[in-house]
Amino acid sequence: MLIGIVLILTWLILLLRYPAKALPLSMAAVAGLGLVAAWVLWQESIEENRFARLEIQLRLDPEQCPADRPLAITLRNGTDAVLQNFAWQVQAMRPGDTINLAQASYDRPRYLGPAELQPGASWQDCLPLPPIRQGYRAQSLEFRAADLRGTFVD
Structure with a gap:
């Protein structure tokens, strides 16, 4: 300085x-x-x-996913570039609300996507739930991806 x-x-x-x-x-x-x-x-x-053209759907799906990873994600690369090293945070909100009910803590998990996702390709996986504030049930919440990080390669 x-x-x-x-x-x-x-x-x-x-x-x-x-x-x-x-x-x-x-x-x-x-x-x-x-x-x-x-x-x-x-x-x-x-x-x-490019991040705006990614289609990310998060939903609670205990029937299709294992009990320790009940959050299903579907990611579709709607861009014209390869997506590499994709990571994000999960937010939990009541329907129609904007308050994040996932506990913000230092050790909050960072979710990682595929190493490489080609243009137009889709990826699906099951993820663990983020820690949710006490008094809320995961079944009554909507989940969204936030703080998107990644690299697009032409």
Whole structure:
């Protein structure tokens, strides 16, 4: 942080002392930073759009899944890129509500998907339930995927 303050003060001194030389360089630096920021925002929007095109369905299915993993997931890759290293958190909510009833704790499980999911492909699995706040039953809750993380490879 000290180095940053020293750099800013040096830049200000040079800008005040030699404005004819420092101003064009400063404008070029600002333009360069603007281009980098625009490129980063563009890449993030592409990634956001790809995550939005993933179809994730979570449902409690004790008949089809084992007793220790009653949460069924179906994931379909609706993008044009391969999905790798996919991970997410599970939220538990009452129908029509936005309050997450899954206990937020340090050791809360992070769910992992397939190592690689091709465009248009689907993946199904059974998952363990997240720890739910006391007083709520899993049968009365909706489950959603949140905090999606992964890599898309073209």
